[in-house]
Amino acid sequence: MIPRRRALQPIIDRITVWKGLDLFRNCTLAHPYLTSDGKLIPPTTIIRRYGVPAYHAEVLLLLRLVHYAVLGFLSGFQKEFLAVWPLSDKDDPPLDPAPGIDQGKQIDPELRRVLAAVDAEIKREGLAIDQTFGKEFESRLRPLGEQR
Numbered sequence: 001m002i003p004r005r006r007a008l009q010p011i012i013d014r015i016t017v018w019k020g021l022d023l024f025r026n027c028t029l030a031h032p033y034l035t036s037d038g039k040l041i042p043p044t045t046i047i048r049r050y051g052v053p054a055y056h057a058e059v060l061l062l063l064r065l066v067h068y069a070v071l072g073f074l075s076g077f078q079k080e081f082l083a084v085w086p087l088s089d090k091d092d093p094p095l096d097p098a099p100g101i102d103q104g105k106q107i108d109p110e111l112r113r114v115l116a117a118v119d120a121e122i123k124r125e126g127l128a129i130d131q132t133f134g135k136e137f138e139s140r141l142r143p144l145g146e147q148r
Contacts, residue, residue, distance in 0.1 A: 001076055004072065004073065004075075004076045007072065008069055008072045008073065011068060011069045011072070012069070014065055015062065015065050015066070015069075017051075018051050018052050018053055018058075018062070019050055019051045020046055020047070020049070020050025020051045020052040021052055023050050024043075024046045024047070024050070024052045027043070027046055028043060028046075044140075
């Protein structure tokens, strides 16, 4: 396993560029938004200060790196893995978007459809979202350097 681990080191090195992955995992999955001393920490603080994938391209890269790391590791256990292979669903038809979208170009139309329904419900309920508040909220979510 040691030679395999050494061979996979470039993948591990690239993943560990994101120094905050362990902290993000601990604070979001294991201990919901709490630091080790029990203080509340917002997820954006972890993303900005400690460095975790924030852009879709980074997330996709991380997923692909993990995919190849798992393949590289499991190939060292090929005999054992192939023994349980019949339990997999490899002969099942490909997954559908269930229900959803399967291409990035579908995001905007789907988002517009859903938000139009929300807008109609907000009006029907006699509610409103203050435009100043909405702009401030949006500005806090926009990645650094991005302008509209």
